[in-house]
Amino acid sequence: MSAPIEFTADGPLWASLLGALAIGLAFGAVLESAGLASARKLVGQFYLTDLTVLKTLFSAIVTALLGLFWLSWLGLLDPSRLAVPETAVWPQAVGGCIFGLGFAVAGLCPGTSCVAAASGRVDGLLVVAGVFAGVLGTGLVDAESRWFQRFYALGDRGASTLPAVLHLPSGVVVFGIVAMALAAFHVAERVERRSR
């Protein structure tokens, strides 16, 4: 687990695994209680009739963002322990398009498909199976195709962060994202009201 919390770095493995399990349970429970195990609710995002996904996930982003910033600022958390996923512009842009298409068609994303499957929904099980098949197939192609390996590395920027890319202090970026989220919530409410 890549938590920036001291006990997970040097403590026993079972503590990290237990922490990961607890976080996973909480995450799944929250997604389920927010109704995000329902494909109908998720697809409403694309038809602009139900923007629960945007509001839920953006709320999570803002909560984590403010929590990480302030806990780091208070010295209670070491931000350098956070794993920052690497950026590769082209494969991630193309992968994002494919992901969006799959999300709209399946009505579920990888995370919510697991929640739906755990809730006993057949559509969730099928999407999970599809996700694993796609991941396995891509892995096999990656192992054999030099073209794909080159494409996978196109536009590799390493571990990029917004403050570094924008040359702005972290706090300013935090404020910008919070403001953007609040504006998005306001717009989402208006869009939903108009669609009813």
Next chain:
Amino acid sequence: MKVSPRDLGAAALILGALAAVAGEPAASSGTLGRGVRDLAAGVEQHAGEVSPLQLALWIRDRPAGLRVVDLRSAREFSEGHIPTATRGTLREQLDFVAAGAGDGAGSGSDDTVVVYGAESVGAEAWVLLRLAGRSRSYFLPGGMAAWEAGVLHPVLSRQRLSPDELRRMADLSRYFGGAPQIGDGPEAISAPLGQPPPAGASPAAPRRRAEC
């Protein structure tokens, strides 16, 4: 006390506004940053090293963005250097990184930089470049001497290399004007070549984590 979404939004806005003027958070004292830990792991795994024949393969195949930098003196450089290498100093490399000019000296962020110099200069330079954020950087252990021994006068192990690999390495040596020999002494090369790096990447680059 009931908290409404509006109250939460107001709290978030206040915390966000305070963050804008609070200054940068600092890493907690007494712990090493992740960058240093990752670099230590890289040193232990020899992640930054590139063998002479591997470098020769990269140079021959000319992937986009490969730059070879010779950190030795002008006199040593003029006496002989690795093909396609340009002469530079470590300070120049670090100055460009610090100035935020892409990810290295005069180059875009997709470039792969291989440095070499006298004795351990290459390794020292690699550590500093990685600490400065130049993620796609490597060094040639042994510098020019290693190039001469490993590419221009390599001894290839007949017992531990397949015939195809043997032929491939011998051809690579001759491409650069070398004279390969076959032998099985302790100095014989027995490790097969990796793949040439795709544009802007190398076989040693870690795979990205998938998140969902």
